[in-house]
Amino acid sequence: MLPVPQLLLPGIEATTLLLWKRQESRSEISELGVSVSAAAVMPFLPLRLAVVCSSNQNRSMEVHNILSKRGFSILSFGTGTNMKLPGPARDRPNVYDFRAMYDDVYKDLLRKDKERYMQNGVLRMLERNSQIKPRPERFQECKDLFDLILTCEERVYDQVVEDMNSGEQETCQPVYVINVNILDTNKEATLGAFLICDLCQCVQLMGDMEDGIGELLQAFEEKSGRSFLHTVCFY
Numbered sequence: 001m002l003p004v005p006q007l008l009l010p011g012i013e014a015t016t017l018l019l020w021k022r023q024e025s026r027s028e029i030s031e032l033g034v035s036v037s038a039a040a041v042m043p044f045l046p047l048r049l050a051v052v053c054s055s056n057q058n059r060s061m062e063v064h065n066i067l068s069k070r071g072f073s074i075l076s077f078g079t080g081t082n083m084k085l086p087g088p089a090r091d092r093p094n095v096y097d098f099r100a101m102y103d104d105v106y107k108d109l110l111r112k113d114k115e116r117y118m119q120n121g122v123l124r125m126l127e128r129n130s131q132i133k134p135r136p137e138r139f140q141e142c143k144d145l146f147d148l149i150l151t152c153e154e155r156v157y158d159q160v161v162e163d164m165n166s167g168e169q170e171t172c173q174p175v176y177v178i179n180v181n182i183l184d185t186n187k188e189a190t191l192g193a194f195l196i197c198d199l200c201q202c203v204q205l206m207g208d209m210e211d212g213i214g215e216l217l218q219a220f221e222e223k224s225g226r227s228f229l230h231t232v233c234f235y
Helices: 013-022 059-069 102-119 122-132 154-166 186-206 213-224
Strands: 048-053 073-078 082-089 092-097 148-151 174-180 228-234
Touching: 048 059, 048 154, 059 073, 059 122, 059 186, 082 102, 092 102, 102 122, 148 154, 148 186, 154 174, 154 228, 174 186, 174 213, 186 213, 213 228
Parallel strands: 048 073, 048 148, 148 174
Antiparallel strands: 082 092, 174 228
């Protein structure tokens, strides 16, 4: 038996130890101290993940970026009718159609005010996005099936659950929807992405989400100081 690694953060210790006992071959703890390394994150069948924010620009794309580098199968989406980016004033955002390519938006903002959008990080964000996929995608138009859908604010969570419950159930396959509120800033997007990454790694070890998801989310609430919403929908 491999030794149980030292846990660095309080609050989630009991749950992590339980998961560890179920998957003793996973031997390395992540930088946040509650989950396994990228090389050991997939026990049997990888989770099919979706992450959703409003515009599929900042929060969902940061999660997409970090989790894909950890080996997860993940897609990212927005739920808005348009994608909105910071503009010259708080009440004057830059608004684009969801079909607009990240590269095209980058070039448009570069033309409008290179210094402003370089300084506030929007151009760097768009450059990162374009390296992941060509353009934003709306969750309501996606036909793929997922095991776990993660949302970044309560309003988006409500939109996702409403969309999932609006169609007829065909396969009765369950999908868990979990929300954690993440402020729409560059710093908070990164912090939230690492928190979601740790959560997904623990869920991957758990295997059966029905058996223990409530306990796991409670531990993450205690650890992070954030509230988590969750429900089960069906395809």
